[in-house]
Amino acid sequence: MSLLDRLGALAEARHELLEGGVDDPFGVPVEKLCSATEAVIGGRRVVMAGTNNYLGLTFDPGCIQAAHDALDEAGTGTTGSRMANGTYAPHMALERELADFYECRAGIVFSAGYLANLGMITALIGPGDVAMIDADCHASIYDGCRLSGADILRFRHNDTESLEKRLARLRDRNSRTLVMVEGIYSMLGDVAPLAEIVEVTKRHGCSLMVDEAHSLGVLGATGRGLAEETGTASEVDFIVGTFSKSLGSVGGFCVSPHPELELVRYGSRPFIFTASPAPTVVASTREALRVLRSRPELRTRLWENARRLYSRLEELGYSLGPDVSPVVAVRFRTPHEALTFWHGLVGHGVYVNLMLPPATPGGQSLIRCSVSAAHTPDQMDKICEAFSALRP
Amino acid sequence: MKTYDEILERLFIHLRPLAPPTIEVAEDTDLIGTLGLDSTTVINIVLEIEDEFDLSVPLNALADVKTPGQLASLVHRIVEDG
Numbered sequence: 001m002s003l004l005d006r007l008g009a010l011a012e013a014r015h016e017l018l019e020g021g022v023d024d025p026f027g028v029p030v031e032k033l034c035s036a037t038e039a040v041i042g043g044r045r046v047v048m049a050g051t052n053n054y055l056g057l058t059f060d061p062g063c064i065q066a067a068h069d070a071l072d073e074a075g076t077g078t079t080g081s082r083m084a085n086g087t088y089a090p091h092m093a094l095e096r097e098l099a100d101f102y103e104c105r106a107g108i109v110f111s112a113g114y115l116a117n118l119g120m121i122t123a124l125i126g127p128g129d130v131a132m133i134d135a136d137c138h139a140s141i142y143d144g145c146r147l148s149g150a151d152i153l154r155f156r157h158n159d160t161e162s163l164e165k166r167l168a169r170l171r172d173r174n175s176r177t178l179v180m181v182e183g184i185y186s187m188l189g190d191v192a193p194l195a196e197i198v199e200v201t202k203r204h205g206c207s208l209m210v211d212e213a214h215s216l217g218v219l220g221a222t223g224r225g226l227a228e229e230t231g232t233a234s235e236v237d238f239i240v241g242t243f244s245k246s247l248g249s250v251g252g253f254c255v256s257p258h259p260e261l262e263l264v265r266y267g268s269r270p271f272i273f274t275a276s277p278a279p280t281v282v283a284s285t286r287e288a289l290r291v292l293r294s295r296p297e298l299r300t301r302l303w304e305n306a307r308r309l310y311s312r313l314e315e316l317g318y319s320l321g322p323d324v325s326p327v328v329a330v331r332f333r334t335p336h337e338a339l340t341f342w343h344g345l346v347g348h349g350v351y352v353n354l355m356l357p358p359a360t361p362g363g364q365s366l367i368r369c370s371v372s373a374a375h376t377p378d379q380m381d382k383i384c385e386a387f388s389a390l391r392p
Numbered sequence: 393m394k395t396y397d398e399i400l401e402r403l404f405i406h407l408r409p410l411a412p413p414t415i416e417v418a419e420d421t422d423l424i425g426t427l428g429l430d431s432t433t434v435i436n437i438v439l440e441i442e443d444e445f446d447l448s449v450p451l452n453a454l455a456d457v458k459t460p461g462q463l464a465s466l467v468h469r470i471v472e473d474g
Contacts, residue, residue: 135436135439145451146452149452151450151452152450152451152452153448153449153450153451154435154439154451156439162443165443165446166442166448169446169447169448170448357430357432358430358431358432362436363430363432363433
């Protein structure tokens with residue numbers, strides 16, 4: 001078998017999915033962005049309801065202006081890693097601002113959310129240690145664990161009893177165990193039972209990392225995420241997050257009450273061997289963080305929209321994820337059924353995400369919507385009407 | 393203490409409902425090539441086995457597992473190591 005033959009399996013899977021001549025739903029080119037919630041796809045204007053742009057800040061005038069100014073002042077890119085020539089004063093300012101926001105002692109910025117998980121996990125655990133992960137964790141957590149060389153154990157999704165049993169079996173390895181969960185899970189939009197997870201993890205003497213990628217700007221009194229919402233922030237050892245959702249840019253971060261986080265800079269290969277975030281990215285992210293902190297009304301609007309979509313789809317009889325959140329996932333019986341529905345939504349002027357196995361938990365076929373604070377009442381009407389018109 | 397055969401029998405119970413009707417699941421059946429299971433399904437079966445036998449199977453150890461027999465051997469080794 002040649003190296004390229006490996007790709008044959010992908011070609012076969014693609015062919016099977018697209019049988020019947022339907023268009024490929026993956027990698028659909030967005031021809032023009034009109035706003036945080038509208039774009040042109042296939043020559044027609046659609047409402048974007050699958051962007052994870054929870055606060056709608058990609059088109060915030062202040063964020064755009066900050067990026068423009070940084071472009072003029074510092075150029076298009078850093079052309080270097082943080083350890084070489086790629087640490088600019090604004091990178092360090094962003095790290096301080098994140099640590100301040102989370103009331104943590106240290107913060108570190110990565111060039112992507114994916115790299116934040118890879119970088120943190122590989123810095124914290126290695127061969128002989130244990131990575132204990134929720135079965136539905138994101139691919140970046142799985143990949144980080146694989147790269148670390150630690151023993152990877154999984155517990156059933158959001159099941160504290162399953163976690164408890166597995167930690168009990170570890171006995172004397174507990175102090176070398178990193179438990180990893182997410183705030184809001186990206187596929188079904190369900191929320192981790194974090195208070196219980198913290199209790200079990202700490203009772204067994206393990207460390208805890210929470211990925212707040214989908215909960216930053218969404219949960220908590222000040223938008224810090226699920227740890228804040230559940231009053232457990234002081235007991236979480238590491239909070240990881242991304243700039244590519246609520247903060248509207250690209251990049252990742254980790255904050256921690258442990259000052260040792262600073263040392264990750266010297267031992268994390270995904271941090272060391274990557275060019276640092278471009279000045280425009282850092283500038284718009286810093287401004288977005290300021291907006292997130294100063295405009296709680298965005299969170300209020302986001303939740304109004306989330307509740308509205310979830311309850312309307314429930315009313316229409318769709319099978320949804322278990323929790324109301326800005327990620328609203330609709331379950332379908334087969335990949336083909338989900339694909340047909342996805343095309344139907346685009347036909348009605350609504351763009352969402354098609355999520356198919358093996359990327360989905362339990363091999364489910366999903367249509368995943370994510371709502372934004374920037375969706376207007378009219379846009380929410382349009383999304384709800386499209387689902388109503390296509391009801392099976 | 394569970395024997396290799398007992399573990400294999402439990403695996404068959406999990407695998408048979410997932411196999412195509414024309415395929416008889418055996419010790420050396422290819423889990424992915426013949427049964428058509430994806431890697432996610434295989435690691436979910438491992439979750440079931442972990443709970444049944446009260447043990448932990450590191451995901452890393454599954455990389456070389458291609459058949460029910462190999463999975464049973466792995467689980468049996470973990471049982472023996474206590």
